[in-house]
Amino acid sequence: MINRLRACRSDELREGAYLKLEVIFSGEPASLILVRFQERCFAYLNRCVHMARPLDGEEDAILDHTGKYLRCSMHGIVFDPVTGESMSTLCRGERLTAVKVSENDGAIWIKDRRIGERPV
Numbered sequence: 001m002i003n004r005l006r007a008c009r010s011d012e013l014r015e016g017a018y019l020k021l022e023v024i025f026s027g028e029p030a031s032l033i034l035v036r037f038q039e040r041c042f043a044y045l046n047r048c049v050h051m052a053r054p055l056d057g058e059e060d061a062i063l064d065h066t067g068k069y070l071r072c073s074m075h076g077i078v079f080d081p082v083t084g085e086s087m088s089t090l091c092r093g094e095r096l097t098a099v100k101v102s103e104n105d106g107a108i109w110i111k112d113r114r115i116g117e118r119p120v
């Protein structure tokens with residue numbers, strides 16, 4: 001495990017935009033989503049709580065039309081971008097798997113003990 005991984009430059013993640021990152025997470029290949037919301041960065045495993053599907057599997061978008069919630073494109077569950085908690089009746093209270101992230105030195109860093117090297 002490497003604990004810290006440079007995700008991107010700060011200016012590569014605009015407000016409301018998202019990036020995907022392929023990583024090793026808990027020893028397995030996984031996809032993360034990184035989103036900037038209200039000027040802060042959040043990272044989650046790109047896996048819905050409803051079914052093990054990527055949140056952007058059906059659409060190349062991660063926020064809903066209001067820009068206030070993360071939205072799974074498969075069946076439309078919306079999540080609080082800050083906590084990852086489902087705000088929909090379906091899976092209410094369940095949470096996306098949050099990954100620790102920080103922003104400094106002009107870059108966004110994944111800082112999580114479960115992260116390993118990027119797959120080659």
Ligand code: FES
Binds near residue numbers: 050051072073
């Ligand atoms: S798989 Fe995400 S809402 Fe159903």
